[in-house]
Amino acid sequence: MNLLPLLLYGAAAVAYALHFARRQAGIGRTATTLLMAAALVHTFVVAMQTMEVGHVPISNPSRAISTAVWLLSLSYLYLEITTNERAMGVFVLPIVVALQLIPTLNPGVENANPVLNSGWFFVHVASLLSAYASFALAGVLGLTYVLQFKEIKKKQLGYFYTRLPSLQILDAMNSRAVVVGWFCLTIGVVAGVVWAAQARAAFANDPNLQAMSLSDPKVFISIVTWAVYSFAMLSRWTMGWTGRRAAWLSASGFAIVLVNFIAVSYLLPTSHNF
């Protein structure tokens, strides 16, 4: 079910790369059309899974990743349409394709554990997935800022210089993505804490719930992520950490998010695996 969106995302990625290299408006429009088609098909996939299990498919890691990819593609499309700037697509789409490979190869079965049947749980996961989508965009924007800054500073005004928007625009978009992501992350963490407290009382025998604490790798890394992005925001507002420093912070933040979202979910034993 996830194959068709993957193929369309793949085609869009190729078109964005071609557009970046050749800078032809026609190819750019094709890239956007392909991505819109992919997002539309993906919307149907998510909607069908929602109808199948009665809620948005987020309680299994593979399906949660698929939903996160869907949110990321929609966020990117929003960014592209509001800024009329397609250059970021070449950086965002490979992430989209790489992440979408996971649910395509390993579709997973939606978890029917009654522990997860709670409004707080869905707020928790939906907010975190939105946060991850925003952080993915912020990470890409940070990375492109660093690349372009390096070219300008070293006076090698070449490939990225002619294709990327100005440093100021990259920095402003990065700041916006970090703020949106931070709010979603905060809501997600708070909802998670509330849900865990309620679920612990209701399901006293569930070993996962009882083991849930700061020593759990997923919880711990989430707190680190929150701390990194809180610092990114505070340092921007109070110490004037904009530009390159903000760019590095958001790129590092996204690396931590990826570790938590992918590596920890699949490789480490964690109380978050229900």
Added chain:
Amino acid sequence: MNLLLLGVSHRTAPVDLREKLDFSSGDVGAAVQELASRASVPECVVLSTCNRSEVYVANENLERTRRDIIDFLGQFHGLPSEAFTEHLFTLEGREAVEHLFRVAAGLDSALVGEPQILGQVKEAFQKASERHCIGPLLRSLFDRSFIVGKRVRKETALGEGAVSVSFEAVAIARKIFGKLEGRRVLVIGAGDISTLTAQHLRTSGVGEILITSRTGAHAQTLAEQVDARAVPWRELSATLATVDIVVSATGAPRHVITRSQIEAATRRRSQPLYIVDLAVPRDVDPSVVDIEQVILYNIDDLQARVQQNLTSRTAEMERAEAIVHEEVAGFLARQRSLSAVPTIKALRKHFYAIRDAELLRREGKLAALSPEDYARFEDVTRLMIERLLLNPTDQLKALPDEETQVAYAEMLNRLFRLSEHDNIDEDVRSPDAKSRRP
């Protein structure tokens, strides 16, 4: 209908003659109207910029039209014709189309790829259109030239890259800061280069320009000229901490901005500080580039960029010329297919006339048919004619040049005696409308 172009440009005439033949400083619309009032020049456009004064005319008798335009130029500008005829260039047909497309694309500009020319072509067309001096040929020609101009700008990098040092310095500033509104700039020195750069920065829309110079009076004079604020020399270090862009162009024999000054100025700053050192010997200690936030460009860096831009513009010219050639071929093919229309019409008229005559001749025999059968019979004969004419129509529209087209038209005229049927006044597009039965 043919196309004629007469004019002077920076390639054919010196500036003093171009000034005398200029229309742009006066009422171009009135000039077009006056020109169009001459019997031989009903359809015309006058394109006048600082680099060219060109008259585009669609007419049959080109030699007479040419004489009329020369008379008009002389009378309108109060010049004897011998003062400018040797600088006039004349282009006809394909060459005139190609010239206009190259002009709209910026390929014929003194500064290749400059963006203003397309707007000037549009304005010239607009002025002629307002005075009702535009016919079908000029309308389709100019409409297409706008598309050519847009295509070249979109599909090539012809207009990209600044071709002077101060423009390049500002282009880099835009790549760092985006829009320059709200940005503070410090100009150090009050000589010619500083004046030019400050003027350019002012027109680029920067927020505030501060000027400082060892001689305070010079800074004050320049500040008044470019709507800036003069800052005392002793406040240089403090001012450095408050600006985003520094442009230095003094005649000092040693560095006027030291590393320690920039270190102090950037201590609490994480946004880039862009320093442009246009002086020789250099004003800014080159080691400031090691400071994280500092982006430093000197005159050699900028000149190398300008040279690169010029080279890449030349490379892009080939791609732009290819687009122009493609568009000229397309435009001429469309025009030829239009000029094949009379022959195609005559041929259809001829075929349908034969069919109608045969139907009339056999009216008695066909009377036995029911109305439905008669209608079907008519349909079959009509379809046969349409099928017979399909290929010849396509082939006539696609003939490669005007000469071949004339030869084919003559041949068809002779084969089918088309001219003899000219008096048959029938609607050839809906022959069944004249069905003899209800």
